Amino acid sequence: MRIPLLARAHLGTVAVLFLLTLVACLLVAGLPRAMQASFDEALRRSLGDAPAVQADLTVTVESHSWQEDLRERAQFDTRDRRWRGLLPPALRPLVASGGHMSAKTTLTPVTGTGGRTFVNLGWLSDADRRVDWVSGRAPGAPLTMRYEGETIPVFEVGVVEEALRDMGLRVGQTTMVGESDYAAVRIVGVFAAKDPDDRYWSHNSDMLHVTRLLPQGEMDFEKHITTLIPEAALSALSGEGRNLSYNWVLPVGAAGASALAAPAIDAAVAEFGRVLAIQSSGQSSGGASAYHLQTGLPKLLGDFLAALATAQTVMYLVLGGLLAVALGVIVLGTRLLAERMDHTLGLARARGGSLWQVAGAGAALAGLAVVPAALAGYALSALVPGPVLPIVPAGPVIVVVVAVGFATARPAVTHRAPLRERRADVAAARPSARRVTLEVLVVVLALAGAYLLRARGLSASAGQDPFLLLVPIALTLAAALVTLRCYPYPLRLLVRLTARGRAAVPFLGLTRAARARSGSVLPVLILLPALGVSVFAAVIADGIAGTQQVASWQRVGAPIKMTSDIEIPAAAVERVRRTAGVELVVPAQTARVQIGYGTERADAIAVDVAQWRRLMEGAPVGLPASSDGALVSPELRGRGTIEIGWQSRVKLPSRGVIESVPGFYATGKFLVVPMSTLTRPAVNTLLIKGNAAPADLARLVPSATVESRSRALAAITDDPLTSTVRSTLLVVTVALAGYALVAVVLTLAAGAADRARAVSFLRTLGLSDRQARRLTVLEVLPVIVVTALVGLGLGLGLPAVLGPGVDLSSYAGDLPVGDYSTDLVTPSALAAGLAAVAVLGAYAHTAISRRRALGAVLRVGDLS
Structure with missing residues (x-):
């Protein structure tokens, strides 16, 4: 069989199938890449915006004796190289070069203040690159002095201006610290951070600012400041008589973060902490202090993964619905192509063509349309930035397999016997008891699943809850079955009412609609998931947008707020x-x-x-x-x-x-x-x-800090995860609306020949053009309206059903998203748009049918 000739004869249908496949493959391959790229960007921004003290890995150890003291820079460098060598493979891409080391004392009281004032000592490995000396001079090597009959060290230190002002200190002052193991602190200079906004200083904020603490049950605050000492002072700094800790900061670089690798990082951090715990300080392992890890990275990742899980759940729901609807529309296009080839394939079968030849011809013609379109769609998806997930190549493959598989199966079933007679006057067959039982079971299980989802919420296990993903599918399938089985009954009631009237058009139109075969009604039910998912996406997007507005007001409390210390x-x-x-x-x-x-x-x-x-x-x-x-x-x-x-x-x-x-x-x-x-x-x-x-x-x-509500709203909406969820919902809504309209058009085209023959017969009996248009509208519109209303109700009900399982607060300023009924304009417009397209399509179909000669139409109908 000459496939190119068949393709030329059905060029319009082939072109439609090509475009449908191209768009579907571009969406199913491009959207996951864009989503994952935005997930990676969200993780990087989360790590980059978090304080460094929370995101970085800090190895710390306390010194309690002179054997555990580190007295020179080389000892710090040796351990820094050791820690980097011990990093698990999952952490190595995250840990950037650089970092710094420090030695600090804590809770070092000023002698005679009764524990109200504390002046601590701190060394930073890169202080020369981080601070400027604005007054006095940089501190030098430590000295010694006699105090209460003992020789004690004298540390030259620098402080910030805030400490001089708030703690009554001054340059040149010598202060005694300690209650038993004394030391002298001589302030020789005042320093300021070169870049106080650098994330680096979150590790060392105790040096830039005076810390005020209110002890339990006390009315007066304690004041703490950490002074800056030079590297030479390490030789005199010991943990023998004071609280001394050594710290190595391994900076976490956001550039190497990947959302796909985030679940493994938590385990890697725990493993790194376990390895550090078995390391020992000092010259011998007996009684030596253990190293331990300080980081807020697991909490950061936990919060991110919680928000990511919700985003993935919403994305799986809408993308799964998009893929299902796209496949359904492509199957409609393939069915339309197969119907256009029925006469040719039937003739080939009657002339001795084998069943495999007939089925192969349908598959080859469909493959000629969908395979190049799938390749083109996949190639275009490469322009979308983002990693290649397994679904990216799998999506186009699924589309091709479904289209070619249906194109193979449909002719094989239709032409399994040469010149097989088919009754065109049989309206519908009574469903078997087994089929009715199965459909009732599906409806019951869907309702039970929705109830259980609201009653139990999400499962506590990690990852996606399959229950959350299966319930919407079951509800959609149940709504489709109920619609398919129940919609003829109200139509038959309308038929009885119109039968009493004198006008024939309403009776004929509604009768044809009520007696439509299930096969001709089933394609229209593609509109149900299309409308359900698109309305669900629109309602979710509106709910997020409304809650974001509330969150911005909650954060600021006014259009503009000015606060001052x-x-x-x-x-x-x-x-x-x-x-x-x-x-x-x-x-x-x-x-x-x-x-x-x-x-x-x-x-x-x-x-x-x-x-x-x-x-x-x-x-x-x-x-x-x-x-x-x-x-x-x-x-x-x-x-x-x-x-x-x-x-x-x-x-x-x-x-x-x-x-x-x-x-x-x-x-x-x-x-x-x-x-x-x-x-x-x-x-x-x-x-x-x-x-x-x-x-x-x-x-x-x-002296005031200015906040505006508009900036707070922008900060919420500009978050990568939030932007991804809203933009994906918008794209899916538009795509599903487009697919729903295409489904209406394809449904009209699929029944065009039968409808044209019926209208032509009636026109020979005196049916006017105006009555023909009304007849066509009444035949097509009821099922469209019923499906649109059911889809609208399903889309509006899904957020309420899934509410306990989908926490969208991460995308709405940490406020729960629960009001999904504020704006029904978009959902109603989607449903009304479908009905309008059905009416326009019916009118267009009638206008095209007028150009045909009645004799030609009836002659073709008679021959079939």
Whole structure:
């Protein structure tokens, strides 16, 4: 059989099948690559944005005797090389070159301060590249002095300006440290970090800033600062009489991170820690301190993998639905091609052609369309950045196998006997009891699965929960079966009603729709998963977008917020009020206040609540009204009148309980009080409504930090995982909508010949063109409308069914996504669009049929 000649004769259908296959293979091969690339980028950004002290691997050991002391740089370098050699293979791509080493003392009290002031000693291996000396000089080698009859070391140190200001220190001062093993600390210089924003300093923030700690049950803070000593001081620094630790920081580089390798990194970190624990310090193993690993990398990876699991679940659902619908539409195209070849293949079979020749001809013609299209789609997917996952080449292969397999099986079944007679007037066959039982079982299992999913949630085992992936498939299949079996019954009722009328067109159109064969109805049910998944994707995307808006308001609490560690002068507040774009300014003061007369404390904000509510008018979050009392957190509820110590002792009645204060507090003990409570307000926060530029406001109050809700929203939406989920949902929604429309068109084309013959017969009986259009619409539209409504309901119901199993809070500012009913415009538009296309297709089909001569149509019909 001449395949090129057949392809030329059915060029239009072959071209449609080629395009459908090309788009399907591009999507199923390109989307997983793009998704995985974004997953890798999300992991890299997560590691890059995390503080270095959390992401890096820090090997640390404590020295308790002179045998364990490290007194020169070479000893540190030797151990650094050893740690890098012990890294498990899974960690080596992550650990970058560089890093640094340090030696630090902790809890080194200043003599005579009663444990309220601590001046620690610290050495950094790369201090010369990290700091500038802004006053005095760099410290030199240690000296000695006599103190209480003993010779003690004198360490020359440098400190930051903040320590001089907050701890009453000065350059040139010599301070005694220790309570039993004394040492002298002489401040000879003041240093500043060359780049204080460098992630490096998260490991050594104790050197740049004074640390204030409030001991349990105490009212006064402890102050800690770590001073900088030179390398020469290592020879005099010993753990014999003080808390001394040595640290090696192995930096984790985000560039080598891969989401596929992330699950193995946790085990590798545990293995590295186990190997380090069996290493020993000192000259002998007896009594020596063990090395141990400090890192927050497992928690970072755990949080990332939790968010990734949700993203993968959503992606599997929508991509699986996309693949199923694409295969269904391709099968429709293949079926259309096979129907167009039926006459030719039947003639070849009647002339002695074997069944294998007939089936091979169908397979060859379909392969001629789908194989080049699959190769082209796979080649185009290579333009999408990302790793090649197993599904990338497997997707196009599945598409080709399904298309060619159906193209082989359909002619083999249809032409298994030469010139086999087929009745065209049989409307439908009664389903067997076995088939009905199987369909009822599928429906029952789907409903039971949905109930169990809501009742039990996700399984605790790692990885994807198969239950979560199977329930949507079962629900879709159940909805399709119910629709297929039940839709004729309301149509038959309409047929009885229209039979009583005088108009023939409604009766004929609805009768043909009600008596349609299951084979002609089944292709339309491709619309069900297409609509269900696309509506599900649209609803999920809308739910994420709405929750992101709420999260941005919860983070900032106002369109613009300015906070300062010190009081904002009244003149600066007035300058802010007069700034262009500022509509309203609400001053506030925040502090940590005393509850009662004990040690209980709570966070508090004093503000004009009425003005704040006015400022947030129209926002999805807000505060309850309060004018003369306090709004308290759940942990402070039930106390009636609450007494606080803030500038003065004040008693306030509780006027309500609030779960959180937008922009300020979400957990713990907190309260909101009127600004009039304070005897002399010291404003340190400004809540601003308007569109003023944050940079302009920051220049007006240099001590303030400016946050804007728009920036907070951008930070949430620009996250790679969030962007991937939303963009993939959008692409899948558009693709499924397109496939649904193509399915409608192919369904119309598949029944075109039979429909044209029926209309032609009726036109000989006086049917007008207008009545023919109405007849065609009434024949096609009911099943489209029923399927669209069922698909719409399925898509709207899936988020509620899967809600307990799909945690989307990672993509919505850590707020749970639960409101999926806010915007029904997109889902309704998808369903209505299908009905509209069906109507337009029916009209187009009728218009094309008018061009045919009635005699030719009837003659062809008679011959068949």
